[in-house]
Amino acid sequence: MKRREFLSSLWFIGLGLVAAAGAWTSWDLLRPGEAKGFGGKIRSLSPEAVNDTTVIEVPAARSYLTDVLDETRALSWKCPHLGCKVSFCDSSGEFECPCHGSVFNRAGDLLSGPSPRGLDEHPTEVAADGLIYIDTGVVVDGPPPGTETIDEPSKGPGCATESH
Numbered sequence: 001m002k003r004r005e006f007l008s009s010l011w012f013i014g015l016g017l018v019a020a021a022g023a024w025t026s027w028d029l030l031r032p033g034e035a036k037g038f039g040g041k042i043r044s045l046s047p048e049a050v051n052d053t054t055v056i057e058v059p060a061a062r063s064y065l066t067d068v069l070d071e072t073r074a075l076s077w078k079c080p081h082l083g084c085k086v087s088f089c090d091s092s093g094e095f096e097c098p099c100h101g102s103v104f105n106r107a108g109d110l111l112s113g114p115s116p117r118g119l120d121e122h123p124t125e126v127a128a129d130g131l132i133y134i135d136t137g138v139v140v141d142g143p144p145p146g147t148e149t150i151d152e153p154s155k156g157p158g159c160a161t162e163s164h
């Protein structure tokens with residue numbers, strides 16, 4: 001091989017390496033499902049951990065995971081009224097807003113209080129790693145007042161100090 005051919009080969013090999021590195025970097029930046037914080041897709045739990053008797057708080061997604069009619073739902077913890085964080089009350093089995101007393105059932109339906117709708121949601125998907133990802137970049141408005149997705153009467157007294 002002549003010197004000129006050898007250098008030409010080196011040039012193309014180098015160019016190929018640069019192209020491969022660029023492609024890898026682009027793919028690494030743009031691949032779906034790898035956002036690291038709120039506003040992206042948040043990796044959470046195995047679907048087996050979520051059922052219709054539990055509500056699991058996922059702080060990184062500012063959401064609660066539960067199972068509603070065999071569907072995994074990620075309910076935003078941000079109250080649609082003025083944005084306070086709702087909490088889940090184990091004794092009643094309902095979400096309660098500490099600010100102005102809105103109450104929501106486990107499916108996020110508005111039961112009482114000044115909230116204009118039920119709890120908003122983030123879409124979920126089970127990825128190739130078998131875990132639930134919560135897409136916090138997408139917010140689906142909660143259901144309008146009067147919606148009854150599930151028929152789960154209050155299990156007992158609420159957790160708020162005020163009656164509702």
Ligand code: FES
Pocket residue numbers: 079080081082083084097098099100101102113114115
């Ligand atoms: S912020 Fe929740 S009821 Fe007002």
